[in-house]
Amino acid sequence: MKLRRTPAAAAAAVVLALTATACGSGSDSGSNGDKITVGIKFDQPGLGLKTPDGTYAGFDVDVAKYVAKELGFAEDKINWKQAPSAERENLIKNGDVKFVVASYSINEKRLKEVDFAGPYFVTHQDLLVRADDSSITKVEDLNSKKLCSVSGSTSAQNVKEKLAPKADLQQLGGYSECLTGLENKRVDALTTDASILAGYASQKEHQGKFKLAGLSMSDENYGIGVKKGDSELKGKINKALEKMVSDGTWDKLVKQHFGPSGYKNDPAPKIAG
Amino acid sequence: MSSVLYDTPGPRARRRNVLFTIVFLAVLALVAWWVLAALNDKNQLAADKWSPFVTDSRVWTTYLLPGLTETLKAAALSILIALPLGALLGIGRLSDHRWVRVPVGAVVEFFRAIPVLLLMMFAAALYREFTTVSSDFRPLYAVVTGLVLYNASVIAEVVKAGVLSLPRGQGDAAEALGMRKGQTMTYILLPQAVTVMLPALVSQLVVIVKDTALGGALLGYAELLSQNRQITANYGANTIATFTVIALIYIIINAIVTHLAGRLERRLRRGRKSAAVAIPAQGGPTDVKSDAVSGA
Amino acid sequence: MFDFLDSGQYDLLGAFWVTAKLALYSAIGSLIWGTALAAMRVSPVPLMRGFGTTYVNLVRNTPLTVVIVACSFGLDQTLNITLGADRSEDIGFRLAILGLIAYTGTFVCEALRSGINTVPPGQAEAARALGLNFIQVLTLVVLPQAFRAAVTPLANVLIALTKNTTVAAAIGAAEAAVLMKEMIENEADALFAVFAVFAFGFIVLTLPTGLFLGWAAKRLAVKR
Numbered sequence: 001m002k003l004r005r006t007p008a009a010a011a012a013a014v015v016l017a018l019t020a021t022a023c024g025s026g027s028d029s030g031s032n033g034d035k036i037t038v039g040i041k042f043d044q045p046g047l048g049l050k051t052p053d054g055t056y057a058g059f060d061v062d063v064a065k066y067v068a069k070e071l072g073f074a075e076d077k078i079n080w081k082q083a084p085s086a087e088r089e090n091l092i093k094n095g096d097v098k099f100v101v102a103s104y105s106i107n108e109k110r111l112k113e114v115d116f117a118g119p120y121f122v123t124h125q126d127l128l129v130r131a132d133d134s135s136i137t138k139v140e141d142l143n144s145k146k147l148c149s150v151s152g153s154t155s156a157q158n159v160k161e162k163l164a165p166k167a168d169l170q171q172l173g174g175y176s177e178c179l180t181g182l183e184n185k186r187v188d189a190l191t192t193d194a195s196i197l198a199g200y201a202s203q204k205e206h207q208g209k210f211k212l213a214g215l216s217m218s219d220e221n222y223g224i225g226v227k228k229g230d231s232e233l234k235g236k237i238n239k240a241l242e243k244m245v246s247d248g249t250w251d252k253l254v255k256q257h258f259g260p261s262g263y264k265n266d267p268a269p270k271i272a273g
Numbered sequence: 274m275s276s277v278l279y280d281t282p283g284p285r286a287r288r289r290n291v292l293f294t295i296v297f298l299a300v301l302a303l304v305a306w307w308v309l310a311a312l313n314d315k316n317q318l319a320a321d322k323w324s325p326f327v328t329d330s331r332v333w334t335t336y337l338l339p340g341l342t343e344t345l346k347a348a349a350l351s352i353l354i355a356l357p358l359g360a361l362l363g364i365g366r367l368s369d370h371r372w373v374r375v376p377v378g379a380v381v382e383f384f385r386a387i388p389v390l391l392l393m394m395f396a397a398a399l400y401r402e403f404t405t406v407s408s409d410f411r412p413l414y415a416v417v418t419g420l421v422l423y424n425a426s427v428i429a430e431v432v433k434a435g436v437l438s439l440p441r442g443q444g445d446a447a448e449a450l451g452m453r454k455g456q457t458m459t460y461i462l463l464p465q466a467v468t469v470m471l472p473a474l475v476s477q478l479v480v481i482v483k484d485t486a487l488g489g490a491l492l493g494y495a496e497l498l499s500q501n502r503q504i505t506a507n508y509g510a511n512t513i514a515t516f517t518v519i520a521l522i523y524i525i526i527n528a529i530v531t532h533l534a535g536r537l538e539r540r541l542r543r544g545r546k547s548a549a550v551a552i553p554a555q556g557g558p559t560d561v562k563s564d565a566v567s568g569a
Numbered sequence: 570m571f572d573f574l575d576s577g578q579y580d581l582l583g584a585f586w587v588t589a590k591l592a593l594y595s596a597i598g599s600l601i602w603g604t605a606l607a608a609m610r611v612s613p614v615p616l617m618r619g620f621g622t623t624y625v626n627l628v629r630n631t632p633l634t635v636v637i638v639a640c641s642f643g644l645d646q647t648l649n650i651t652l653g654a655d656r657s658e659d660i661g662f663r664l665a666i667l668g669l670i671a672y673t674g675t676f677v678c679e680a681l682r683s684g685i686n687t688v689p690p691g692q693a694e695a696a697r698a699l700g701l702n703f704i705q706v707l708t709l710v711v712l713p714q715a716f717r718a719a720v721t722p723l724a725n726v727l728i729a730l731t732k733n734t735t736v737a738a739a740i741g742a743a744e745a746a747v748l749m750k751e752m753i754e755n756e757a758d759a760l761f762a763v764f765a766v767f768a769f770g771f772i773v774l775t776l777p778t779g780l781f782l783g784w785a786a787k788r789l790a791v792k793r
Contacts, residue, residue, distance in 0.1 A: 043502040050503050052331035084493045086754070087408070090401055096408040146657070151741055152751075170657035171741045172641070176505030180512045181646035184315045205321065205509025277693045278711065279613045279703040286613070293614045301620070311648045386775045387768050388732035390746055395764045398753045402760060479630065486632035487736070491750065498634060512642055520635045527630035 036073045038064045039083030039091050039100035039225075043174065046199020046257050047103050056080050058199070059257040060222075063120055063241075064101040066249060067224065070240035085153070089113045092225050099237065100225035103196060105154070115230065116223030117237035120244075121254075122266040124216035125155050126194035128201060130182065131211050136189060139217060142167045148178035148187040155192040155218075163217055175200065183209065193220050198263035212263055221269060238271050312513070322511035325504075326518050332504060340500035341522060347413060347485045347496060351420035352478055358421065359428025364458060366433045377429075384426040390487050393419030397492050412495070416488035420481055427480075431473045435466035468541055475534035479527045486523075497522060573756050574766070584748040585770050591662070591734040591744060592774070595669035596727055602670050603677020604712070610682060613703055621678070629675040633736045637668035641740040658743065665737035669730065676726045684719030685711060687791075717789040724782030728775045745770060 040060055041048035047058040061080075068078050083091055083102045091097045092114045099117070106116045127147075129136060136145065142164035149156040151171035159169055170187060172178055179200060181187040190197065194212060201210045224241075226233050244250050245268040254265050282290055312318050325332050365377035384392070397415035400406050406414055439462060447457040489499030501515045508515075573579065609621035628636065641664055644650040652663040688711050696710040716723075735746035745767060752763045 043506040045506050049506055050335070052329060052335050052507060054331075054335050081408075082493070082495070087493060091408055094401075094405075094408060168655075168657050170661075173638070173739060174502045174505070176502065176510040176512050177638075177642050177646070179510035180642050183510065184317075184647050184649070186646045186649060200510075203509055277690045278611055278697075278706050280697055282613060290614050294616045297614065297616055297620070308648065315647055317647055382776075383768070383772070386728070386732075386772045386779075388735040388746065388771060390735040390738070391749060391764070391767055391771070394746070394750060394753060395760070398757070398760050402757060483630070483632040486634045489634075491738070491746075498632065513647060516635060516639055516643075520631050520639070523632055523635065524627055524630045528626065531626075531630065 034073075035077050035079055036068055036071070037079040037081050037097045038068065039081050039088065039097040039102055040064060041084075041102045042082045044103060044196055044199055045203050046261075047196060048101070049199075059121070059195070059253055060101040060103065062253050062257070063224075063244070064099075066244050067099070067101070067237055067240045070243065071236060088225060092227055095227065098226075099233070102225075103193060104223055104225050105193075105220040106223040107154075110225075113228065114225045115228050115234055116225055117234045118223035118241055118271060119221035119269045120224065120241050120250075120271075121195065121222040122269045123193045123195040123220050123222065125158060125191060125218040125220065126197055126215055127189040127191050127213035128182065128197040128210050129189045129213050130185070131209055133188065136213050136215075139163050139215060142189070145188040146170065146186070148172060148181055148190050149192060150175060150178070153192060158218060159191060179206075179210075189213065191217075194263060195222075195258065195265075198258045198261040201263070202258065202260035207260065212261065214264075242271055317513045321509065322514045325508045325511070326514065332508075336500040336504050337497065337518070337522065340495060340497040341526075343413075343494065344482065344485045344496040344498075345526075347416045347420070347488065347494070348478070348482045350413075350417050351424060351481050351485075354417070355421045355424040355428055355481075356474070359425040360432050360463075362425060362429035363432025363436070364463075366429060367436055369454070381426040381429045384422045385430070387423075389419050389423045389484050390491065392422050393488055393492055395419075412488060412492045415492055416485060416494050416496075419488075420484055423484075424477060424481055427477060428474065431470050431477070432466065435470035435473075436462050438469055439465055471541065472534050472538040475530060475537060479530050479534075482527055482530065483523065571759075571762050571766070573752070573759055573762070579748060579752060581748065581766065581770070584743065584745045585774070587662070587742065587744040588731075588734050588770075589774060591665060591669065591737055591742065592727075592731040594666045595673060595734070596730055598666065598670035599673035599677050599726075599730065600723075602674035603681060606674055606678035607681040607685070608707060610678065611685065611707070625675045625678055628672055629679075631672075633668070633672050633733055634739055636672045637665055637736055638739055640664040640668040640671070658741070661737075661741045665734075665740060665742045669733060669737070673726060673730050673733070676729070677723065680719045680722035680726055681712075681715055683722060684715035684717075687718040688714045714791055717791050720782060720786040720789055724779060724786065727782070728779055731775050731778070732771065 040056065040058075042050040042056075044058065044060075048056065048060040049058050051057050065075055065078065069075070081091070081097050083097065083100050085102075088100050088102060088104060089110065092100055104110075104116075106119060110116075127136060127142075135141065142159070143166040145164075146168045147159060147164075148170045149159065149172075151173065156169060156171055159165075159167060170178075170181070172181075175190065175192070175196070178187065178190040182190050197212055200206060201212060224237050226237065250268050258265055280286070309318070316322075362377055362381055365373050366381060368374045368377070393415050396418035397411065400411050400414055400418075436458075443461055443465065444457055447461040452460070485494075485496050486498040488494035489496045493499070498519055501512070501519060504515045505512050574581070606621050606625060609617040610625070612618060612621075641661065644667070645660055645664055651660045652667065654660045654663050692710055692714065693706055696706045701709065734744055737744055738746040738750070741747075749763065749767045753760065756763055
């Protein structure tokens with residue numbers, strides 16, 4: 001019997017060791033008292049990005065910071081929460097976050113589930129191409145090209161259904177994967193909102209490699225998502241956004257985050273109220 | 274066994290083996306050279322794509338290590354819940370009562386037939402629609418639920434096979450001593466079966482560690498693999514480098530687990546020789562193990 | 570509750586057909602590749618043995634998702650290996666098969682090795698005494714017996730493979746898991762029905778395989 005017990009003990013030790021590591025990580029959950037939880041993207045340079053030192057950077061992040069400040073929350077009182085595209089409505093509906101600033105276009109379908117403050121930014125679906133490639137000048141050129149986009153995104157559906165049904169569209173899990181293909185000439189263009197593309201193009205690793213084609217293939221109004229019916233919060237955020245535009249912060253932020261790519265942004269949109 | 278398959282090489286065979294070695298090496302080298310050349314051609318070997326993993330410790334502390342922690346957390350929780358549940362289901366499948374054996378068998382077969390990914394997706398939707406679990410934990414719950422349902426069924430099969438691999442005499446002798454069925458199971462059969470099953474159970478851990486990666490791609494669980502999005506977004510789309518590093522981490526973790534499983538197995542085999550119980554050479558461990566190996 | 574089936578909006582059969590095709594092609598490929606790996610692992614050439622062992626240990630310990638995604642942007646995006654396909658969907662489909670073969674081959678190899686271990690040494694010794702060389706010993710005497718002993722583990726590998734095709738969703742092969750995700754998002758109120766449909770689909774795909782091969786294992790087992 002003695003011989004039997006050792007392996008069992010060893011296995012138990014393995015399992016215990018694993019659990020110990022697991023417990024060590026701890027978990028800090030959302031909104032307690034004087035803090036505010038805000039949903040942003042973690043993986044979009046220029047808009048919302050978790051940087052290597054654990055802080056967050058981007059236009060959306062700075063907008064969120066400004067709004068939170070106007071609502072009475074200093075920067076260190078913000079809990080950042082990852083809001084992947086498919087999860088945004090759920091996060092808002094369940095009250096996991098107070099508001100979402102995550103390249104969140106206002107559209108009919110989403111308005112059924114959440115309310116939007118803003119818009120605070122207008123952009124268009126565009127193409128990112130290699131810097132030396134000028135073969136795409138109009139939407140029709142796309143039909144003979146290889147495109148890449150993120151699977152399930154509205155940009156991908158747009159291409160398939162409206163813009164260029166004959167284009168060879170590759171759908172991958174993330175923009176970085178598309179960029180690898182673009183860099184290696186496997187695809188000719190990466191398509192999504194110009195603001196997102198500008199974020200990638202302005203990264204220092206990519207400067208000079210890619211450029212925006214400058215086609216406006218759709219209108220995307222970025223809004224700040226809040227719980228349906230919470231008109232008080234919506235009003236406050238709208239006021240904050242108006243102030244941000246009038247005191248010049250908006251211009252400064254746009255220049256800071258989209259400037260290096262040469263992206264020509266639209267002027268600040270009128271708040272819908 | 275391998276040495277039984279061919280004669281000890283004589284001079285001619287040895288020359289032939291050397292020739293094979295050279296040809297094989299040449300082919301391998303050619304493929305490797307071609308791949309590296311192509312990667313280099315596309316600037317994928319450029320230093321700035323790889324150097325962050327060596328020079329910038331923040332890649333590890335901000336992305337990879339927290340991701341690894343999440344992976345191990347989900348794996349540990351899953352195995353801890355799946356083990357007792359699987360043991361119960363396994364014993365249930367061996368029950369003398371039809372009304373226990375048949376439904377348990379149906380449950381086990383059902384969950385073994387459905388892809389873990391679908392189980393996870395279903396669990397995620399279930400938690401989202403019908404519970405108030407905070408979104409901080411929802412992906413973890415979904416991943417663990419999927420893994421537990423699937424792996425408990427696999428473990429149930431392992432337990433069943435382990436108990437059945439014991440010589441009939443063990444159960445008969447216990448009965449002859451007047452033990453009740455529950456006693457026979459807990460004092461006689463399970464302790465012996467555990468030693469037969471352990472290697473299979475540990476290899477199941479490898480399967481679980483790997484399957485946590487499914488939770489990242491489609492459920493948004495912040496495990497190791499899903500960190501590639503944030504890393505590549507920060508370091509200029511260095512996808513090849515990032516995936517290579519992440520794959521290496523999985524391989525190392527699983528190699529450690531597999532190594533432990535191997536040591537355990539060897540120790541057991543040594544133990545068995547000296548023990549009075551002879552487990553049939555063919556049925557037992559090989560079958561049990563192959564059962565679990567395929568469960569990826 | 571099941572009315573979404575009649576809406577014509579979802580191509581359920583099409584999605585499962587892709588799943589079945591993925592499983593079938595990968596099964597054939599991984600059987601061949603796995604046998605080759607097993608042969609390498611018992612071969613007299615040390616380098617081949619080393620390669621087989623290293624390959625199996627590396628690939629088996631890597632999550633399938635990583636293997637398949639690596640196929641997509643390692644082979645396709647970077648090395649421009651498209652396996653003769655033109656359109657992205659076809660490329661994704663073929664590369665998914667390649668990834669599944671690379672991964673499942675290791676499990677086939679291990680199943681075969683356990684099968685080879687059940688062949689009594691006397692068989693190989695007798696074959697060698699007759700003057701057969703390594704290839705002949707392996708293909709004429711040992712492997713035929715090993716395959717028969719390995720039917721059960723191979724059946725388990727095949728079932729696992731069928732389920733693993735869902736991972737191909739990661740590189741955009743339009744199989745069942747992609748459709749299920751889409752349907753969960755659009756038909757949230759019919760969640761259980763959606764799950765039931767897909768569960769049923771996979772049971773239809775895997776259960777007969779399991780039953781048939783279980784029966785075959787009993788028929789084919791080498792009586793000793």
